[in-house]
Amino acid sequence: MPRPPIANQIRRLRFEHGEMTQSELAERIGMTRQTVAAIEAGKYSPSLEAAFRISRVFGAALEDVFQWTEAG
Amino acid sequence: MSFRETSAWITLTSVLLCFGVYFGSLATGHVRAPSFVTLHLLLLCVSALVVLQIGLHAVAACFAPRAARALRDEREQLIQMRARGLGYYVLMAGVLALAIPGHMEGSKIDLMNFALLDVVVASLVVSAAQIVMFRRGV
Secondary structure, three states, X not given: OOOOOEEEXXXXXXXXXXXXXXXXXXXXXXOOHHHHXXXXXXXXXXXXXXXXXXXXXXOOOHHHHEEEOOOO | OOHHHHHHHHHHHHHHHHHHHHHHHHHOOOOOOOOHHHHHHHHHHHHHHHXXXXXXXXXXXXXXXXXXXXXXXXXXXXXXXXXHHHHHHHHHHHHHHOXXXXXXXXXXXXXXXXXXXXXXXXXXXXXXXXXXXXXXXX
């Protein structure tokens, strides 16, 4: 599967927020741990709603969590 | 492995096992259609499939009760939708291919078995596609 041209800072943000686990993040945004892992690994591009939910958990702007990579 | 992926594995293996026995018996000539033996074997295989599906899903749910109760999230819904889309094409191709035994000397029971095989293959494709997408991403 080709990876979507979207990078993310979820891993870094999780560790900056008290070493939040993928399970904790998943629970807070109403998703499975596997889906959070897939998003974090760039294997799945979340919906706009899910992206906003993730950025709200970290109290960050959407662009600080997800970035469009031109090289993609 | 997530509960949904486990569920896909359960469906794949149980369908493969139960209908493998049925079609394997027909293909090797252990039973000959049409007969009550064939009907009984089919009923036995379908019953076994239902029991296996319920039993194995219950066991899987015991290991992940919250995941089993939770609704599918957006990625799981997307995977299910794409896998079913693939299964639909297989099902349609099989239905169109029914014209072949339908226009030949095949009996009604042959036609029924061909249609059943089509449903089984489509089901296997759906489960296999789900597993691949869970593993490799969508």
